[in-house]
Amino acid sequence: MAEEFNNLPEGCIATILSLTSPRDACRLSLVSSTFQSAAESDAVWHKFLPSDFHTLLSQFPSSSFPSKKHLYLHLCQNPLLIDNGKKSFQLDKMYGKKCYMLSARTLFIVWGDTPRYWAWTSLPDARFSEVAELVSVCWLEIRGWINTGMLSPKTLYGAYLVFRPSPAGIYGFDYQSVEVSIRVAGGEVSKRIVYLDAERGRRLRYQIVPRRIFNRARFLTGFEAPPAEHNSNNNSNNNRNNNSFDFQYPNINNNNRNNNSFDLQYPKERGDGWMEVELGDFFNDGEDDKEVEMGVCEIKSGDWKGGLIVQGIEIRPKTVLH
Incomplete structure (x- = not known):
């Protein structure tokens, strides 16, 4: 069968590969030199790029790439700032689906412009020019919006709050x-309960307990059993540090969640050094x-x-349904 395919013109093979996915095209490039040449062609990788990629790149006329594959990999590994730097x-990488992050400046944050409650600052490793630092509030409410027309069709998306603790903790x-x-307009609101303290999640995962118990009442107050929550989902994140076409997603540290204590929603570390927690899909x-x-929200x-x-909210594919 492989020999029959090898007898096809390279252009025909390229057309066939363009109907698959980036992952499949890279795998099929190992079949033969003919397949490899076809899999590297611009005709194939042009199909894997979003139809509006020219509009997205119009902000950067000086950018040049030796091939459409190089452009594709660049867009997978290097978030492109758009909307005057307020979104990325x-x-x-696996399927070429669109991913966006909404910066903190695009979000609705209650009391966000009151220095007593929130401070706006810059961090060298942040994606955006500004991030929002929670000083102190009793009413926490953050909301963001995106239109499905910006996203890839026939795709299951997840939304993630991207944040980290301040240096003071x-x-x-x-x-x-x-x-x-x-909530998608016209549909019902999907809610879940999460915890934003990653350290508490780490204690539960590794079953860290105090060595000494001075007082039974104090012990019960400080380490009472948490309520059962919804199951957390396995997440994927683009590997932005590897220049090769690696389809593994090591950025999210998943842990064994078979134990009930692992079913709670806690922040997970990303490959860029930030934390994230899933808001829903x-x-x-x-x-x-x-x-x-x-x-x-935490207003009760x-x-x-x-x-x-808070750096922002990221919207990215969870799985691809065919």
């Missing part, structure tokens, strides 16, 4: 859950342009909390 765009979140939500059927609203306890640095 990149491609999912976080407080008020160690035993306080946060409600997150996602939605399927973009691609038929109508609908608004998706994502939210992060009335307790003061602070010490989070």
Whole structure:
């Protein structure tokens, strides 16, 4: 069968490969030298690029790439700032699906412009020019919006809050859950409970307990059993540090979640050094342009909390359905 395919003109093989996926094209390039040559052609990789990539790149006329494959890999590994630097765009390496991150400046943050509660600062390793640092609030509410018309059709997307603790550390979140939500216009709101304290999640994963118990009442108060929450999902994130076409996604540190204590939603570390927690997911059927609203709220306890640095909300594919 391989010999029969090798007898086909290279242009015909390139057309066939363009109907597959970037992952499949790279795998099939190992079949023969003819397949390899076809798999490297611009005709194949042009098909894997989004139809509006020229518009996205129009902001950077000086950019030049030796081939469409190089351009594709560049968009997978290097987020492209758009909308005056307030959003970023990149491609999912495995299937070429669109990914976006909304900067903190594009989000609705209650009291976000009040220095007493929130501070705006710059960090050298942040994707955007500004990030939002939570100083102290008793009412935490963050919301963001994106239209499905910007995204790839027939794709299951997940939304993730991207943040990190401030150098002074976080407080008020160690035993306080946060409600997150996602809603596609015309549909029902999907809600779940998460925790934003990664250190508490680490203690649960490794079953770290205090060596001494001075007081039974104090022990029960400080280490009471947490309520059961929704199961967390396995997440993927683009590997932005590897120049080769590696389809593994090592950026998210997944842990064994068979134990009930692992079923709680806790932040996970990303390959870029930030943390993320999933807000929910939605399927973009691609038929109508609908608004998706994502939210992060803790408004019930009335307790003061602070010490989070919010970079934004990322929307990226979870799985691809055919």
